[in-house]
Amino acid sequence: MSDTLQRSNEGEPQLAFTRLLIANERALYGFLLSLVHDRSAADDLLQELAGRLWRKFDEYDSSRPFIAWGIGFARLLAFEWRRKQQKLPIPMDDEILNSLADASAEHAEQYDERRSYLLKCMKGLTERQRQALHAHYFDEQPVKKIARLWQRTEMAVYKILKRAHKAMFDCMRESMANTLGKGGDS
Incomplete structure (x- = not known):
């Protein structure tokens, strides 16, 4: 908003x-x-x-x-x-x-401003990546529990989280760089 x-x-x-x-x-x-x-x-x-x-x-x-x-x-x-x-x-x-x-x-x-970038970047993730981030950070579920609920290995969940983190980091960095390039002050 x-x-x-x-x-x-x-x-x-x-x-x-x-x-x-x-x-x-x-x-x-x-x-x-x-x-x-x-x-x-x-x-x-x-x-x-x-x-x-x-x-x-x-x-x-x-x-x-x-x-x-x-x-x-x-x-x-x-x-x-x-x-x-x-x-x-x-x-x-x-x-x-x-x-x-x-x-x-x-x-x-x-x-x-950063919150709007974050929301934009979240939309670029896969549904599974968004679910993993939500379960781990908002619901504060440990990876072990997420893996058990999803019937996946812990390593698979860690890989999903790692890819989501990288995608979010890259998107946030690009969004902020674009703002600076347009005369923003972030």
Whole structure:
């Protein structure tokens, strides 16, 4: 899904907001976690962030990336949280925290572009390669179990995964090189 969305095509602002939030939720969570260093706090802050973004969604300019807009709010929210903390696990002054936030924001903005490359590259794999990657990485099944379920040898499953990794790596490298060749900044 694109990081920007024309609300006029969506019909309902709630639907547009929900799609944008879901598409960018991991990047926003990662950004918050990089600033607060506490998974529980990042979970809570993400919920608070969603509420704040929804309340301000009528001010969102859909011609700009949603992730950049969301990170602006997330940064302020994380700074508020850190100021409220009596005891920080890693003490940082505002200058260091701002530098860290800038670096995290830059990384998060590249996330959507790389995610689109990844989805494109996944389409170039065979069905069996996609199944193997999904079973091994998303379902967290060991190769031994996949081999047993597919009635194949472990070596056969390893070969499928190896070919899938190589195809993904080559496709990602080519996609990113093409972007750089066209003036991109990935």
